[in-house]
Amino acid sequence: MDTRKKVEILAEAAKYDVSCSSSGSSRANQKGGIGNAAPSGICHSWSSDGRCISLLKLLFSNDCIYDCAYCINRASNHKPRASFTAEEVAKLTINFYKRNYIEGLFLSSAVFLNPDYTMEQLVKTLKILRNSYQFNGYIHVKAIPGADYRLIRQAGELADRMSINIELPSRDSLKSLAPQKKATDILQPMEQIGTDLVEYKEDKKKFKSTPDFVPAGHTTQLIVGASPEKDFQILKLSEGLYNRFNLKRVYYSAFMPVTPDKRLPAVSGPPLLREHRLYQADWLLRFYNFGADEILGPDRPDFNLDFDPKLDWALNNLDKFPVEVNQAGYWQLLRVPGIGPTSARRIISARKEARLSPDNLKKLGPVLKRAKYFILCDGKYLAGIPFDPDLIKSRVARDQKGKNQQLSLFAETNLDKEQVIG
Numbered sequence: 001m002d003t004r005k006k007v008e009i010l011a012e013a014a015k016y017d018v019s020c021s022s023s024g025s026s027r028a029n030q031k032g033g034i035g036n037a038a039p040s041g042i043c044h045s046w047s048s049d050g051r052c053i054s055l056l057k058l059l060f061s062n063d064c065i066y067d068c069a070y071c072i073n074r075a076s077n078h079k080p081r082a083s084f085t086a087e088e089v090a091k092l093t094i095n096f097y098k099r100n101y102i103e104g105l106f107l108s109s110a111v112f113l114n115p116d117y118t119m120e121q122l123v124k125t126l127k128i129l130r131n132s133y134q135f136n137g138y139i140h141v142k143a144i145p146g147a148d149y150r151l152i153r154q155a156g157e158l159a160d161r162m163s164i165n166i167e168l169p170s171r172d173s174l175k176s177l178a179p180q181k182k183a184t185d186i187l188q189p190m191e192q193i194g195t196d197l198v199e200y201k202e203d204k205k206k207f208k209s210t211p212d213f214v215p216a217g218h219t220t221q222l223i224v225g226a227s228p229e230k231d232f233q234i235l236k237l238s239e240g241l242y243n244r245f246n247l248k249r250v251y252y253s254a255f256m257p258v259t260p261d262k263r264l265p266a267v268s269g270p271p272l273l274r275e276h277r278l279y280q281a282d283w284l285l286r287f288y289n290f291g292a293d294e295i296l297g298p299d300r301p302d303f304n305l306d307f308d309p310k311l312d313w314a315l316n317n318l319d320k321f322p323v324e325v326n327q328a329g330y331w332q333l334l335r336v337p338g339i340g341p342t343s344a345r346r347i348i349s350a351r352k353e354a355r356l357s358p359d360n361l362k363k364l365g366p367v368l369k370r371a372k373y374f375i376l377c378d379g380k381y382l383a384g385i386p387f388d389p390d391l392i393k394s395r396v397a398r399d400q401k402g403k404n405q406q407l408s409l410f411a412e413t414n415l416d417k418e419q420v421i422g
């Protein structure tokens with residue numbers, strides 16, 4: 001099989017990993033025009049310094065020995081199979097790089113022959129790129145569950161970012177939908193990478209010459225909706241992963257039925273709003289100092305699809321409001337719907353100069369349409385209604401109507417920067 005055909009098959013097979021989203025398109029240059037659209041598997045991701053970069057996104061092989069119920073590449077699925085050689089992937093990456101199509105590589109693989117063999121091939125590819133081609137661009141590589149940790153460690157020394165996908169949020173679901181995968185084969189290397197990363201960062205502070213080890217951190221992906229776990233269970237799992245394994249990101253992927261299996265739920269489409277709520281709550285865990293137990297709980301195990309998790313929390317905790325913006329601390333301000341990190345910092349800095357009036361506050365960037373129900377400014381309640389929990393809930397519900405729909409490209413909107421989560 002020629003390399004072009006392999007790229008077609010293996011870039012297509014890689015697109016279900018959401019650590020970066022595919023944006024490949026096929027369009028040849030025309031007379032008088034500039035540039036081609038690369039035909040396969042180019043996606044975007046973020047480097048450790050926050051730059052958006054384009055990556056060649058490939059599977060090394062889609063010839064899997066495992067049979068995970070939800071996966072397009074499962075062994076029992078009848079579809080074209082292909083595998084690269086390490087030399088082919090390295091050459092392809094360099095050729096794409098030299099043509100300025102990409103700035104890096106995102107390399108994953110199905111379990112081809114066995115986990116160690118697959119991981120060896122990924123390491124070999126990275127060695128050719130780094131040592132033979134002196135490629136210094138960004139590389140995100142998958143660690144294969146069940147592979148010897150020494151191989152995973154070698155990949156981590158060559159890559160910028162590494163991930164091991166948990167996919168299913170509980171041992172029971174793993175047993176039923178991906179019976180050949182063991183939870184320990186996923187969690188042990190993840191824990192070891194987390195430990196090695198902490199060590200690497202400490203050493204790097206002391207010795208500049210410390211060899212790199214996944215400097216852009218490690219991540220994982222969870223599938224949402226293929227198995228019966230509640231949102232609370234998924235969020236608790238993410239919280240544990242951040243706290244215990246030093247994870248950089250958890251990605252959530254709404255379940256898409258790509259292959260029929262009686263163990264999978266019958267769904268009309270991927271649960272995209274649920275996925276969105278998980279990303280919003282995940283953001284609250286990482287940047288707003290919330291705990292999973294504050295956002296959801298055993299008595300409220302699923303997200304309210306009408307309100308974002310921060311607004312929902314505020315409406316369920318109205319006894320903690322209204323807060324006076326001239327006195328509240330940074331973390332308290334961050335809990336006010338409509339106030340995000342930027343406006344919280346601005347408020348704290350501006351009030352050192354003078355007591356804030358409602359007019360001053362407007363200029364500092366909070367989304368007052370939301371925040372007004374939860375704050376006092378210079379002793380004034382700005383909502384224009386009495387501070388009455390039932391009234392506030394009904395006004396907020398009225399304000400939110402239609403907000404959870406996808407905006408038309410041409411719809412008029414005055415979306416503020418902090419409106420999305422603030």
Ligand code: SF4
Nearest residue numbers: 064066068071074110
């Ligand atoms: S091991 Fe990975 S590629 Fe193979 S069937 Fe399972 S999810 Fe798919």
